[in-house]
Amino acid sequence: MTASKVALWQRELAAAVRDPQALLRLLDLPDGNTSSKAAQQFRLLAPHSYIARMKKGDCHDPLLRQVLPLDDELQVVEGFNQDPVGDQHSVVADGVLHKYHGRVLLVTTGACAVHCRYCFRRHFPYSESNPVKAEWEGALAYIRANPDVREVILSGGDPLTLADERLAVLFRQLRDMPQVTRVRFHSRLPVVLPSRIDASFLQLLHEIPQQTVMVIHANHAQELDADDVRQALAALRAAGVTLFNQAVLLRGVNDSVQAQADLSESLFAHGVMPYYLHLLDRVAGAAHFEVAETEAVRLLETLRKRLPGFLVPKLVREVAGEKAKMPVL
Ligand code: SF4
Numbered sequence: 001m002t003a004s005k006v007a008l009w010q011r012e013l014a015a016a017v018r019d020p021q022a023l024l025r026l027l028d029l030p031d032g033n034t035s036s037k038a039a040q041q042f043r044l045l046a047p048h049s050y051i052a053r054m055k056k057g058d059c060h061d062p063l064l065r066q067v068l069p070l071d072d073e074l075q076v077v078e079g080f081n082q083d084p085v086g087d088q089h090s091v092v093a094d095g096v097l098h099k100y101h102g103r104v105l106l107v108t109t110g111a112c113a114v115h116c117r118y119c120f121r122r123h124f125p126y127s128e129s130n131p132v133k134a135e136w137e138g139a140l141a142y143i144r145a146n147p148d149v150r151e152v153i154l155s156g157g158d159p160l161t162l163a164d165e166r167l168a169v170l171f172r173q174l175r176d177m178p179q180v181t182r183v184r185f186h187s188r189l190p191v192v193l194p195s196r197i198d199a200s201f202l203q204l205l206h207e208i209p210q211q212t213v214m215v216i217h218a219n220h221a222q223e224l225d226a227d228d229v230r231q232a233l234a235a236l237r238a239a240g241v242t243l244f245n246q247a248v249l250l251r252g253v254n255d256s257v258q259a260q261a262d263l264s265e266s267l268f269a270h271g272v273m274p275y276y277l278h279l280l281d282r283v284a285g286a287a288h289f290e291v292a293e294t295e296a297v298r299l300l301e302t303l304r305k306r307l308p309g310f311l312v313p314k315l316v317r318e319v320a321g322e323k324a325k326m327p328v329l
Contacts, residue, residue, distance in 0.1 A: 086320030
C-alpha cells in the first residue's frame with residue numbers, strides 16, 4: 001500500500017501507544033504504576049485520540065484503568081478461565097460462531113484499536129480461526145447452507161480494523177443473499193478511533209442493502225466526550241445505522257449509579273440506545289474488574305428510580321452453552 005492510500009485512521013492506529021511507560025509519561029504519572037509482566041501476556045494498545053480523553057495525573061482514570069496492564073491481572077482466581085463464554089465450542093466454520101438462533105457471528109480479525117484488559121477474547125486463538133484468509137469463503141458457504149441465518153454479526157477483534165477493501169468483498173457477497181436481512185457490527189472504533197468513520201467507510205455502508213446496526217461498546221461517559229466521537233456517531237446515524245451500546249460493569253470504571261446514569265444520558269444525547277450492561281465474563285486476568293451480582297442488581301434497581309425506563313440497560317450475563325444472553329434482573 002502506498003503512503004497516499006493509507007487512511008488517516010490507519011496512520012493513527014499505527015501511531016497508537018504500545019508502551020506502558022510511554023502512556024504513563026503522557027499522563028504525567030509515575031513509572032511504577034504498571035506491570036511489564038501483564039503487558040507481555042496481553043500488550044497495551046491505546047490510540048492517542050482515546051488517551052486525550054484521560055485525565056492527566058489520575059491513575060484511577062476510568063479510561064486508563066481499561067487499558068493499563070496491572071499486576072492484578074497475574075492473579076490466578078478460581079472460576080476465571082481462558083474461554084469463559086464457550087466461544088471455542090461454537091466454532092462451526094473458519095471464524096464462524098453459531099451460538100444463537102438466526103444469527104451467526106464472524107470473528108473477522110484478531111486486531112483491535114484498543115486492548116481492553118477485561119476482554120473475554122483476550123485468549124482466543126485468532127490465528128487458527130480467520131474467515132478473511134480465504135476471502136470469507138468458508139463463512140459465506142456456511143451462511144448459504146443455513147437459510148435460517150438472517151443476521152450476520154461482524155465481531156472480532158474489531159471488524160472495523162479491517163481495511164475497507166476487505167469489508168467490501170464481504171458486503172458484495174452478502175448483497176446477493178436475500179435471507180440476510182441485517183448486518184450488525186460490534187466495534188469500539190467509533191469511540192476509541194473515531195477517524196475510522198470516514199467518507200470511504202460511510203460510502204461502503206450506503207452500498208449495503210440490508211439494515212445495519214452497530215453496537216459501540218462504550219463503558220464510561222468520558223469516552224464519548226469528544227467532538228470527533230460526536231461527529232462519528234452522527235455520521236453513522238445519518239448513514240442509516242441503528243446504534244446501540246453494550247457496556248461491561250467494571251470495578252473501578254463504571255460501578256456506581258452516577259457513572260451508569262451519566263453513561264446512559266450521554267449515549268442517548270449521542271443518539272445511541274443503552275442496551276446491555278454485562279456482568280463481567282470470567283476471563284483469566286480480569287478478576288479484579290468483577291462486581292458481585294448482588295451489588296450489580298442493587299445498582300440497577302437504584303438506576304431504575306433515577307432514569308426513564310428506556311435509558312436503563314438490561315443487566316445480563318453470558319453463560320457458556322446457553323442459547324441467549326441470560327437476564328440477571
Ligand atoms: S475492542 Fe473488544 S475485542 Fe478488542 S480488546 Fe477490547 S473488548 Fe476485546
